Amino acid sequence: MQASRKSIKPLPYILIFPTAVFVALFTAWPVLLSIYQSFFRQRMNIAKFREPTFVGWGNYVDLFTDPYFIEVIKNTLSYILGTVPFSIILGFLFALLVNRKVRGIGFFRLAFFHPMVLPMVSAATIWLFFFTPDYGLFNSTLRFLGYTGPENWTGNPNLALLSVVIVAIWKNSGYYMVFYLAGLQNLPSDVYEAAALDGANGWQTLWRITFPLLRRTTLFITIIAFIDSFRTVDHIFVLTSGGPSRSSTVLLFELWLERFEYQDIGASAAITVIFVVILLAFTVTNFITSDRREA
Amino acid sequence: MDSISIRKTLKKFGSWITNLLATLLALLWSVPVIWAIIASFRPANDPMSRGDVWFSNTLTFENYTRAWSLAPFGQYYINTIVVVLLILAVQLITIVLAGFAFANYEFFGKGWIFFFVLLQMMIPTSALLAPNFSTIRILGLFDTRLAIAIPYFGSAFGTFLMRQAFMSVPRDLVDAGVIDGCSWWQLILNVYLPPSIPSLIAFGLSSATWHWNEFLWPLIITISDKSRPLTAGLVRFTQLGEIGAQWSLLTAATLMVAAPLFIIFLIFQRRFIQSFVHSGLK
Numbered sequence: 102m103q104a105s106r107k108s109i110k111p112l113p114y115i116l117i118f119p120t121a122v123f124v125a126l127f128t129a130w131p132v133l134l135s136i137y138q139s140f141f142r143q144r145m146n147i148a149k150f151r152e153p154t155f156v157g158w159g160n161y162v163d164l165f166t167d168p169y170f171i172e173v174i175k176n177t178l179s180y181i182l183g184t185v186p187f188s189i190i191l192g193f194l195f196a197l198l199v200n201r202k203v204r205g206i207g208f209f210r211l212a213f214f215h216p217m218v219l220p221m222v223s224a225a226t227i228w229l230f231f232f233t234p235d236y237g238l239f240n241s242t243l244r245f246l247g248y249t250g251p252e253n254w255t256g257n258p259n260l261a262l263l264s265v266v267i268v269a270i271w272k273n274s275g276y277y278m279v280f281y282l283a284g285l286q287n288l289p290s291d292v293y294e295a296a297a298l299d300g301a302n303g304w305q306t307l308w309r310i311t312f313p314l315l316r317r318t319t320l321f322i323t324i325i326a327f328i329d330s331f332r333t334v335d336h337i338f339v340l341t342s343g344g345p346s347r348s349s350t351v352l353l354f355e356l357w358l359e360r361f362e363y364q365d366i367g368a369s370a371a372i373t374v375i376f377v378v379i380l381l382a383f384t385v386t387n388f389i390t391s392d393r394r395e396a
Numbered sequence: 397m398d399s400i401s402i403r404k405t406l407k408k409f410g411s412w413i414t415n416l417l418a419t420l421l422a423l424l425w426s427v428p429v430i431w432a433i434i435a436s437f438r439p440a441n442d443p444m445s446r447g448d449v450w451f452s453n454t455l456t457f458e459n460y461t462r463a464w465s466l467a468p469f470g471q472y473y474i475n476t477i478v479v480v481l482l483i484l485a486v487q488l489i490t491i492v493l494a495g496f497a498f499a500n501y502e503f504f505g506k507g508w509i510f511f512f513v514l515l516q517m518m519i520p521t522s523a524l525l526a527p528n529f530s531t532i533r534i535l536g537l538f539d540t541r542l543a544i545a546i547p548y549f550g551s552a553f554g555t556f557l558m559r560q561a562f563m564s565v566p567r568d569l570v571d572a573g574v575i576d577g578c579s580w581w582q583l584i585l586n587v588y589l590p591p592s593i594p595s596l597i598a599f600g601l602s603s604a605t606w607h608w609n610e611f612l613w614p615l616i617i618t619i620s621d622k623s624r625p626l627t628a629g630l631v632r633f634t635q636l637g638e639i640g641a642q643w644s645l646l647t648a649a650t651l652m653v654a655a656p657l658f659i660i661f662l663i664f665q666r667r668f669i670q671s672f673v674h675s676g677l678k
Binding site: 110112113114116117119120121122123124126127128129130131132134135138194195198199201203207208209210211212213214215216217218219220221222223224226227228229230231233235236238241271275276279280282283290293294297328331332333334335338339353356357360361366369370373376377380381384 | 400401414415417418421422423425426427428429431432435444445446447448449489490491493494496497498500501503506509512513515516518519520521522523524525526527528529530531546547548549550551552555580605608609611612615616626627630631634641643646647649650651653654657658661662665668669672673
């Protein structure tokens with residue numbers, strides 16, 4: 102048995118082959134193609150630029166000297182800083198609220214989790230109404246609370262990104278709750294008994310014991326939330342179309358614009374490469390730091 | 397049990413404050429969907445106005461029938477279902493085979509091949525939509541349901557999940573199977589798969605949810621109603637000139653898109669939530 106498993110046989114390669122082919126074709130190849138194309142100028146909607154010409158780092162230089170693109174990077178950072186911490190904190194709070202033996206707790210779990218199952222475009226369409234000026238529910242509620250500011254959230258350059266962030270938080274917090282819930286239910290009970298004996302109060306137990314014990318869960322959720330915040334722009338299509346004047350355009354939406362609206366192959370390839378580098382850097386950093394913690 | 401101690405903590409925290417907070421937040425979180433359901437039954441001739449956005453005097457089903465007649469939602473349904481089932485069917489085969497190979501065999505280059513497959517988990521497919529669009533064009537698949545599905549036929553996540561599940565099958569059981577003369581596919585069917593069904597279901601549910609709801613890739617890879625799925629169809633519908641701000645009609649269409657998955661979710665709520673935990677933590 103042991104011997105047969107060590108020798109080189111074609112079977113394992115054959116079994117992995119289907120998976121490897123699709124990964125090669127739709128993950129590895131597109132990365133390589135993008136790196137190559139990012140060094141060429143090619144624009145499909147301008148006749149003289151239809152054929153690719155080598156421009157070296159030209160596309161990257163163009164992007165990073167373009168104030169618009171800098172704006173997009175800033176928007177992306179704001180979007181991440183707006184969605185990731187808040188939805189994780191809310192997820193944690195929801196988990197604490199739901200992790201109790203109270204009658205009707207299933208209703209609470211359902212209330213917090215159900216946005217996760219909706220398509221983002223459906224969620225965004227519903228929220229489009231909430232953000233409607235005058236009679237939209239979001240504005241009515243804010244007015245009730247004394248808010249007198251601008252009401253056209255999705256059409257206001259200062260509020261458009263925030264409105265997109267709000268929808269993302271509403272949709273994702275319940276998803277992160279589920280991971281915290283699983284983490285909470287796996288916590289060792291003896292630590293809590295010891296803390297109770299030592300006379301620790303609720304806050305102390307929560308911040309000194311529960312939260313540190315859930316560090317790994319938090320790290321895991323942060324990774325998921327970070328990647329989610331990069332790859333979901335569906336709500337931007339419905340709510341703001343990246344506007345007004347690009348104020349709610351984030352990296353992936355910009356990538357879509359460059360490739361499918363402006364037909365700029367070179368620029369979109371460069372953005373793809375930037376995108377991939379950011380994601381890989383993030384994953385590798387996490388991998389290294391979490392490995393060190395294990396040791 | 398552990399939850400008792402947590403409960404103690406919360407008791408000191410103030411049980412009724414907790415309840416109040418939970419109720420308020422739960423209501424706040426449910427308002428969008430509850431409003432949408434109520435609004436979808438509001439007659440079109442009773443437009444909403446300030447302070448009057450909930451129930452009308454009469455309830456009607458006509459928004460659903462009108463939405464259905466204004467856009468080919470029937471075709472969109474078929475397209476989404478075909479895509480979701482196609483992806484699931486192929487994935488279940490590819491991930492079981494690859495997961496089995498990684499869990500059961502030692503072979504040259506195993507670590508590197510595994511890392512290569514895992515690349516797909518680090519670089520989400522949506523980041524690669526521009527080059528993948530070119531690939532689909534070269535393959536001649538543009539504007540087909542197969543084009544929506546094909547990038548997901550291999551799943552690093554699923555492979556990883558199945559490998560984990562298969563590795564927790566006791567080695568003695570596998571060895572006994574080998575001694576009994578099981579071939580590799582008998583090993584999978586009789587030894588590895590039975591205890592791994594929960595992982596498979598977990599993966600299936602999260603895959604189906606993800607692909608039912610996916611929007612951006614289908615949007616760019618389809619151009620006609622014969623292949624367009626529900627999500628892309630809905631966004632197209634909301635942009636139709638004659639729709640405007642007819643919220644009751646919009647909510648009806650929105651709910652139609654979400655309904656099948658949502659109803660399945662409500663029925664199998666526990667299973668669903670467990671699956672998301674399971675697929676995330678393993």
